[in-house]
Amino acid sequence: MSALPPDMDAAGFARLLGELRGAVGSDWVWSGAEDMFPYRDSFSPVWNTGEERHASAAVAPENVEQVSEVVRIAKRHRVPLFPISTGKNFGYGGPSPNVNGSVVLDLKRMNRVLEVNEARNYCLVEPGVSYFDLYRHVEERGLKLMLDVPDPGWGSPIGNALERGVGYTMPHFRDHFGAHCGMEVVLPDGEIMRTGMGALPGADTWQEYPYGFGPDPAGLFAQGNFGVVTKMGFRLLPLPEYYRTGLITVPKRRDLIKLIEHVNYLSDSGMISEVRFASPLSSRMADPDFAALATKLGGPSDVEMDTAAEAVDLPSWAVDLQFLGPQAATLAQWEYAKDRILSDIPGAQAIAGDHFKLPATEQQLENTTQPYASGIRRKAALGVPSLGIWEIVRDDGHVGFFPVIPRDGEAVFEAQRVLGDAQREFDLPPYFSAITVPLFWHTHTFQMVFAPSVKHDDPEHNAMVHRAMKKMVAVAAEHGWGDYRASPIYQDDVSATYSFNDHILRRFHEQLKDAVDPDGIIAPGRGGIWPRRFRS
């Protein structure tokens, strides 16, 4: 099912399509149900319901000049555009827009790697470049650089960064928006702007100093709707010489508090790459008695959990550590981490893991020789894009809620209990229990994951998932835990939770939107920001 743009009849739509074809060529404009099917969100819990968002058409410009012309055409017709890069934002809305009838601005043809600078460790790319494209560019030239990739790696660095997506290497590279440096943007009136040093003609530092002079508007374009990003620079990690891993376990439930403090120190000091927390007790969830204890209303006591762990002779927590750098430095860092934690937490144990020179071999990337069970996905950990994670996707996909949690053990325990209790009314797997661990993806904070699956042939299940998503967003916000990224169907819910001082943040964004895009040409509603035209 496709839709017409807001306030537009069929004749006006035909004129719009004609002008778009004139701008980009007739082969690069699509409309009609069959052509628009790929622009639906196949992971949507409102699939085939009245709440599903449908685009009216899609247009794929080849260069920034065509993007500018498309924006000017849309402005003349007062038609919302919904920019996508490669459209792989699954779990967060895929390529589907906020507003029914929007025209998808598909930037897949703008797929040039414009520069990769090995000596100064950066790249400049267009939106249609995928992580695979960038990896191939680096690999085929033998450049000594490491990417930081999401998992799966089929999306684009620009699209992922603008969604504030994450990767799995060193802290300051995992935050993909934080690792960007300089962007080119087509504004809602069709003007082309460059941020930072890109605004200074002749500057050769666009990808080295992000701020330039005066206010830096770059943040407005992440999860925002103030322009169409057509180029973006990223800082890259020089290829480390060596990779080393190790596992540390601690025996008691409350040892997690100290363990997290040590990991915080190691991470903020730049000594470790991404870590994976785990509970070896997760293997016990197949036992109904243990599962009942771990998901007990109000949470089990520390004594109950310690008793359960001792009964099966398992430690309560583990953390996978990874080190990148010169071989001697990684060894020294592992020894330091081990000594630091084992000398402070009684009963803590350490196991040395795989270590090898980089770049890794295919066999090393398969991660089959680790002497302990590991949650590390080795390819992503070493910046190698992969599609393998789709093996774990079941049913027809899932939606994602990833609340931001303080990087603190007590906060983790509270989130386990509060979110675990909140999800009990829904017939879903226990995403939150007394053994749920935090994700350390973003540079300085934790998240947890709630990602129930959707089923195209089971609308009752999907409706339950939809209710559960809304409830979890609300309950988490009551405790100060906000979602970091959301599908269009949840963006208003999430935005509403960031409500300090009578929603001044949203009202400020609306003032900006009204000033630069009152008709809502660029993605109205994205990030919960609606221009005056749509607010009424």
Place this chain on the structure above:
Amino acid sequence: MISRRSLLKWTAVAPALAAGSHAAFARMPHGLDALLLDERFSPEPQPGQPLIPVMRFAGDVTRVWYDHLDRRWREPGYVLGGITGSDALFVLENLAEQHGRRVVSRTVLDEPHFQGVAPISWVIAPHHPSVLA
């Protein structure tokens, strides 16, 4: 749109693929440029030289994508048949759509699932004018 040439190619092979993995391999279909087999469902390689290139993988299409399809799908033509899990087909279909190609035939096979994943036979053919042969 699908060219007449492509249409003839994939309609000729679709019935053989739909007959299941053993039948598909035994009656190596004509009209495809390559066949993709997911080892979680497909039989061991048969003796003899296959008539068309056969690519094998086991659930994770990364190598097939990076080593073959990413390059081949940038050029015109290339009709690809496959028997894979539904999860692998989801990935391939999304990548195909981004490269002007579509799944033009798909049949869920009446064969054992692998850890809840159904085997599907399918054909992906060029669709957009920029990649039509």
